[in-house]
């Protein structure tokens with residue numbers, strides 16, 4: 001089968017077409033023929049070596065899966081060849097206490113598709129059958145190719161971790177990124193007041209259209225200005241929720257947080273390390289919550305809510321998987337707004 005993968009980490013140019021043997025499903029597994037996938041920050045981190053983890057080469061990235069079940073292994077029930085499915089992104093060991101209760105993200109042996117095992121830049125992916133979800137029919141295969149990871153992590157951050165309630169205010173960092181945009185749309189649909197934070201003034205109109213009540217520009221030279229603006233927009237109280245997929249300095253986030261507020265963090269593109277002033281943290285009765293992925297159940301809940309509220313992905317561009325180099329360049333450019341979708345169309 002064909003795939004876009006890499007033999008060495010580096011820039012987008014290391015991505016190349018490779019041929020790898022087709023996989024067969026083991027007991028309890030299924031094979032999905034991937035129709036659409038999309039670029040996520042994880043793919044870029046894997047390709048560039050930014051995760052600092054050891055993994056076997058060649059590697060095939062890709063976490064989002066929208067496709068059709070091609071083969072089912074022994075003992076698989078509830079899913080058939082030809083079913084239209086998406087895939088959950090995280091594997092647990094399948095046998096520990098957390099896995100048994102549907103909390104595979106809390107399994108000590110968690111693995112992610114496209115990170116620890118070959119992902120959806122290949123024509124076929126092999127997953128345990130319980131990771132497959134039959135998505136709502138109202139979403140096209142294209143839309144599904146760019147929703148699973150970003151939508152579900154955003155859902156987990158807002159609903160499961162922060163326990164967001166209507167009438168609260170959410171400050172969303174990295175709002176024009178993949179999960180930032182879904183967080184913005186979800187927060188708006190949940191009835192929250194939304195303050196989007198982005199690095200580009202040019203993205204203000206698009207963010208307003210996507211559901212931002214206010215847009216603040218992140219200027220790393222002057223975090224105090226951002227804090228002052230955020231406090232003014234929340235009548236001096238601070239926001240109840242901060243959604244942070246970029247790694248904003250924690251002390252700066254606490255300064256914008258209301259008493260009893262919650263900071264949810266799941267990314268480090270701005271900074272991998274952060275100082276925490278413990279006194280400021282407990283004086284505000286603040287909570288700091290980390291999320292790294294989402295269980296299959298939460299993915300399903302996220303889609304049910306998104307469909308009910310008419311949330312659809314914003315698609316920046318559509319390319320073929322064979323154009324993954326260009327897709328990664330667009331993804332990393334400051335002009336990108338919305339998902340970079342890729343279609344599995346190969347000339348055999």
Ligand SMILES: [Zn+2]
Pocket residue numbers: 092093094095096097098099104107108109
């Ligand atoms: Zn487990």
